[in-house]
Amino acid sequence: MMTVSEILNRQELSREDIIRLLSITDKEEHDELIKRAYSIKERIIGRKVYLRGLIEFSNYCRKNCYYCGIRSGNHKVSRYFLSDTEILEIVEFAQENHLKGIVLQSGELSSEEFVNRITALIAKIKKVTNPDFRITLSLGEQSLDTYKSWFDAGAQRYLLRIETSSEELYNKIHPSDELHSFKTRLKCLDYLRETGYMTGTGVMIGLPFQTIENLADDLLFIKERDIDMVGMGPYLEHADTPLYNYKNLLMPLNERFNLSIRMIAVLRILMPDINIASTTALQSIIPMGREIGLKAGANVVMPNLTPLKYRRSYLLYENKPCINEDADDCLNCLAKRIKMIGEEVAYNDYGDSKHYINRKLIV
Template identity: 55%
Template sequence: MKKFEDILAQNDFSRDDLVRLLEAEGAERTALFSAAAARKEAVVGKKVYFRGLVEFSNECSKDCLYCGIRHSNSKVVRYEAADEDILAACRFAWENKFGSVVLQSGELSSTNFINRVDYLVKQIKALSNGGLGITLSCGEQTRETYERWFESGAHRYLLRIESSTRELYQKIHPNNDHHSFEKRLECLRLLKECGYQVGTGVMIGLPFQTTENLADDLLFLKSIDVDMVGMGPYIEHEDTPLYEFRHLIKSKQERFDLALRMVATLRLLMPDINIAAATALQAIDPAGREKAVKIGANIIMPNLTPSAFRKDYQLYEDKPCLDEDADQCRNCLEARIELAGSEIGYGEWGDSKHFERRKI
């Protein structure tokens, strides 16, 4: 068997290597985190980039079995933030030098929805004189829609796969054509062809999930040459079908620890990509996001969603920062990032170095 320190020194990793890293405990866990922190600083530096998050609608046509805003959850209070409120949040991001915003919603594909997103992208570009970077996270769409939004000014797109293992994907989604594993993969391919910086991610600690599944997820991220990753611990929601299987999952602390090992391992595997410190980490540990920053993450998403709607965009239970306004969220994160020994890249898009190299 390979020595652990020899695995850490590698640039390429086998599935078995990744499993060893993901199962690291004690001194090996410490060594993993130290190696990932060093790799991060050497390749992408100490800067952390803000992506002001605006969850502008919780209307969704999907029925994913893990998600609190799934279409069939009748307990959700549905909302559509007004255009002026969305643009005010983006103006706050621009005036406070966040560099970028993320427009996120449930998955819809109606003509009205497509037109609205296009309008918002154009307005964000106008109010910032083209200065704000724009990430979209609006689900599966056609090539034509992706191209239209890209031409209007969006340049990053996040579409999480949640699990790259087909069998597990099918266990956490309804078994119908509207929740197709192949469609998800096709959309990721289309996004890359349209010119986006492409992001995806997985949930960590799902029912039925093995460490080998997570190792495969990491290899999947590398195989599709992804530019950015947002992944965090699975947190159950009582109004979802997957809640029935909560007896199969690890404790929240175990899921948190596993998520940190995933972040650190991914930094070693793909040193030049952008990795987000998921908000779900803070739902388990108050210092969760800065712990992720210390060992590999370099993206933070302050929540700029109008406060009146935040409690209604709960994909999982115990979501943090529901009562903070934008100023409070910014100030809190500034302090957290400084404590993590990093600095904020104010006024910078913070594009993925991997993307910059890939497009050459």
């Protein structure tokens, strides 16, 4: 069997190489992988962290995904919608705190009323912000016309997580109906690229029924799809979901955490110039989890700017951190923690994916 050093010195990583790296159990080998990934991030992107202010503006969702705490079938959730006024106040706060963009995230809806509201909301945000202020959407599967409408209104980025690139696994973690289609999810990724968005996706790591081979294929899927930005993290269970019944199949939390860190590192090696988020789920397992993700090659963090009174109602998983920390405290704490690990918040940088920029130049 090849050593980690030998694999890391290859020009291209094969599927077998990726499986070997993800399967590391030796601490020295793990550290060697992380060090190599961070050196690539440092060389290509620098010791910079881009912040995206996250606004979880609604937890209404038409989907009933088996892993999600705000799925339509969970009737214990108190549903909410932020008003446009509330959202614009958060946008103003983001600008005052030198953030160059926000992420609008909600449960998945696709009614005409919802689509039109988002189109109008994007236009309102563009009116009160710097012309280059970045708007990222994470609003699930939509039609091509909807994606185009939101793009034309001023949104530049879109995150649509596939959760897994395995159709077999996808079908195990979603209901079997027309609302939950693996092929539709892939088609929507195509629509986003066609529309012109800086396109993002991501997967959950450590799902029941998931194998290391699945995860290796996820990374290869991201590379083959030429994705610009990625948000992926450990699967964390929620008691009010069907998938919770399979919690006995889960690897221990610390193993899910370390595997997630290796996923970030290998992806950075595979795609040196993309944006990779260090997710809140990492912090749910280890208090300094997001910072460890940054040292493994991630370069984006999304501080939560959602008003405190709504945060307990947007729990995709249990033990979500920062639900009692207001936006001011969150930003101040995050800046200190990032500085503590030798990185700096790139307040004066819009943080567009270098991969996206290079891809557009080639086109």
